[in-house]
Amino acid sequence: MSLVIPILLGTAREGRQSEKAARFVLEHMQAREGIETLLIDPRDFLGSAQTKAMPTEAAKRWSQTMARADGLVIVTPEYNHGYPGELKLMLDQLYSEYAQKAVAICGVSEGWTGGVRVVKQLVGIVHTLKMYPIRNALYFPNVGTLFDAEGQITDDRYVEMTQTMLDELVWLAEALKQKRES
Amino acid sequence: MSLVIPILLGTAREGRQSEKAARFVLEHMQAREGIETLLIDPRDFLGSAQTKAMPTEAAKRWSQTMARADGLVIVTPEYNHGYPGELKLMLDQLYSEYAQKAVAICGVSEGWTGGVRVVKQLVGIVHTLKMYPIRNALYFPNVGTLFDAEGQITDDRYVEMTQTMLDELVWLAEALKQKRES
């Protein structure tokens, strides 16, 4: 079964380190047969400074991306034990497009906690969006040193952990897709 | 497809009102074709006063019940915006038995909030247990008057809301069962 699963980066901040984590996951998803993916960068979508309303064209593009998706991977830094404003602006933009699809949530932190708190908080949010979050997650603690200057991960165990997460994500996405189409 | 979906009552307190809500859901699940259900009462399982360890026989019975289940409905009161201790003792007893199964969570409250906070908090817990929580829920606010003296619900809209919730639960339980068995 072929699945469409985009990756949503959680932050638009300058100097964001979590883009490295998102690109690491992207690379492994691209290498895996049967998954069509792309990186969604909030910078390409977010709207006017004042009202935060997303421009019509960007809103349409984001809606179409999720409408044809079978799942989603969120890779996000943890800010003050919560999710970044940019990520929530992206998520709040759509609604029915998310329904009955699988989602994996990955946390990134400068410190040792790997963003486990923001992952749990987002479990509650995606639940509202009628998505089904998987248990497995990737946590990227100490992001400043976990990736080297070229953005390569320095801990090999993440390769296997990524496969384990993708296994559960694909399992669930396939189960849901099969049911949606039956 | 035939599904096994028990109902877990969240409290063992004397005078518990939420038993009425659990029995209401039970009745509607029993009336629905293709669901085999039963009410799990923590009073029949919980263990010694001191260590809270569940007796061996009860632990085995609870494990066997969930092992053959395709899903679970939790009906629980909200105590101080969280879950009752008894409910957590029940949930913490098992682990692998829950994996990749569907779960619906229903909240009960004496006041007007219907337990929406405990439902959300439990979404985070069942996520850890590798269950997939559905979006629909039943909220039973003002439980002291929502049910009459005979324990009958006084608001007819709950009949339809129950069907809507069960529809999503069955949909997901079927999708997961089909995949588990394939």
Place this chain on the structure above:
Amino acid sequence: MSLVIPILLGTAREGRQSEKAARFVLEHMQAREGIETLLIDPRDFLGSAQTKAMPTEAAKRWSQTMARADGLVIVTPEYNHGYPGELKLMLDQLYSEYAQKAVAICGVSEGWTGGVRVVKQLVGIVHTLKMYPIRNALYFPNVGTLFDAEGQITDDRYVEMTQTMLDELVWLAEALKQKRES
């Protein structure tokens, strides 16, 4: 004791209804002796569409406002059971300015829940900011009808509930200010 307690509105969306709730609280705080207050509107602060970085001048203004504050009231709608992106962008902008100050959190919703979930989620966020959140809160459910066309509240009980909340907020803000200055 004289206290400085601004009100932070949680949303910049067009057509936002929660501004009415914020203005209701503002009015009652202005009427109360010993409190200096003002309404903080994210529209006057939020930054560039792309990176969301707050302009230097706005950042300075927001920092100075909170630095001299003894407490804060947050009035926010609940979006998908969480906080709006705009509110998080505002909160994430500062850090030490919040420390050891009192905070009250008020929720607004279109439906019946009054935003109790976003209030609880924000309790976890302000805790990270080293603020001390009070227990009392104002919940504004069904905001579309709770306020009339002129923005006047239609339920008189909110007047007394506002005083109860402000009593606890002032109590805590005074206790903390006294200790900070001793």
Place this chain on the structure above:
Amino acid sequence: MSLVIPILLGTAREGRQSEKAARFVLEHMQAREGIETLLIDPRDFLGSAQTKAMPTEAAKRWSQTMARADGLVIVTPEYNHGYPGELKLMLDQLYSEYAQKAVAICGVSEGWTGGVRVVKQLVGIVHTLKMYPIRNALYFPNVGTLFDAEGQITDDRYVEMTQTMLDELVWLAEALKQKRES
């Protein structure tokens, strides 16, 4: 100012490792001038296996302990990313005794996360109890190796971290006590 601050252990499980963490904190609180403390063990309080109702005498003792306390330290393991049932049974037993007092929450885990999730979840619970939780916390990850066979901590940095936490706890407890008594 002299303060009464008990320590509440979050679990009654056999073989509980978090008792070591609680005893470590106890020792440092006993060594500090101006704090009267004691360890509250749920095993000495929890009630009947069936209804979980606390025996009258134990309930009275727990009530009296918290009534004269100026604050509380909770030391708890994280079970399935949430709080143990025993801890919630203890907390749900009382209400007015907690009001307007300071609380510190410490997490313990077998894995690397140190219980940061249960600490955050409890912030939301103690908020309901009208306590004021401090920002600082002690996290005890990898508890199986963090303490040696004699129960001594093997990482010296915890001594200083404990002092930092107690500094904030005492600061807040004093501020609140002064205000309560004025």
